[in-house]
Amino acid sequence: MEELGLEDVKKLQIHLTNHFQKYLEAKGKRLMGWNQILDPELSPQAICQFWLGNKNKVIEHMKKGGKVIGSNYLSTYLDHPYKIISLKKAYHYEPRFARKKDNLDEHIIGIEPPLWTERIPNDKRLYHQAFPRLTAYAETAWTPKKSKNYEIFKEKLKIFLKRLDRLGINYATTKEAD
Numbered sequence: 001m002e003e004l005g006l007e008d009v010k011k012l013q014i015h016l017t018n019h020f021q022k023y024l025e026a027k028g029k030r031l032m033g034w035n036q037i038l039d040p041e042l043s044p045q046a047i048c049q050f051w052l053g054n055k056n057k058v059i060e061h062m063k064k065g066g067k068v069i070g071s072n073y074l075s076t077y078l079d080h081p082y083k084i085i086s087l088k089k090a091y092h093y094e095p096r097f098a099r100k101k102d103n104l105d106e107h108i109i110g111i112e113p114p115l116w117t118e119r120i121p122n123d124k125r126l127y128h129q130a131f132p133r134l135t136a137y138a139e140t141a142w143t144p145k146k147s148k149n150y151e152i153f154k155e156k157l158k159i160f161l162k163r164l165d166r167l168g169i170n171y172a173t174t175k176e177a178d
Contacts, residue, residue, distance in 0.1 A: 014039040021046050032069070042066070049112065050097065058097045062107040070095025070111045076137065078115035078129050087177035090136035091150055113137045124170045131171035135160055 006012050014037075021031040021043045031037075032047035038057040044065040050058050052073040062068060070076070075085065075093045095111050098104040113134065120126045139153055154174065164171050 010039070013037075014041050017046065018043050047109070050095075051114075055097050059102070059104065062097065062104045065107070067107050067109045068095075068097065069109060070097075071114055076111060076113040078113050078133055079117070079119060082133075082172055082177050085133065087133055087136055087172075087174065088150060090133040091140060091148070091153055093137065093140050094145055111137060111141050127164075127170040128172050131164060131169065132157055132161065132174065132177055133172075 001007075001009075001012050004012075004015060006015055017031065017033070017037050017039075018041065024031050025045055030045060030047055031043075032049060035048050035050045035053055035058060037046060038048055038054075038061055040060065042061060044061065047067045047069065048058060048061050049069040049071050051071045058068055070093075072093070072095070074080075075089065077085065090113070093111070095108050096105065097108070115126065115130055117126065120129060135157060136153065139148070157174065161171060161174075
């Protein structure tokens with residue numbers, strides 16, 4: 001750190017993050033990391049995956065041209081019980097970090113609903129946690145907010161759940177999920 005003129009480990013982290021971003025960029029790739037990588041000195045070429053914390057840092061990254069993926073801990077985590085993130089809440093999730101008038105939505109490149117498996121004992125439980133919420137997130141990702149209709153989504157969902165039945169894939173009932 002001394003040789004690089006870096007005063008603390010936080011400066012070392014951003015130095016290394018930007019170093020790897022440049023390396024990956026030279027290979028035609030982009031670095032992506034959880035929002036802990038955010039720093040005023042972070043390259044705008046790095047993609048931030050926001051899950052928890054200070055949205056102001058995300059907004060500053062977006063203002064510099066940085067891209068963001070929404071994975072809000074209290075809105076997208078599939079390993080959370082349905083009583084915390086219901087099907088309806090999943091459907092209505094909108095990854096917004098700034099006010100509409102700030103015109104930063106173009107920097108949001110998508111959403112990702114993580115499913116951490118440290119408390120998921122088997123495939124049956126994994127599918128139960130994922131479905132039907134994963135379909136709600138897919139719909140959210142490609143449908144503009146003004147075109148969304150939860151009741152129509154639930155009707156289409158019935159068709160999808162029949163496919164899961166034919167494939168023998170477990171899922172939470174819509175009654176349980178809502």
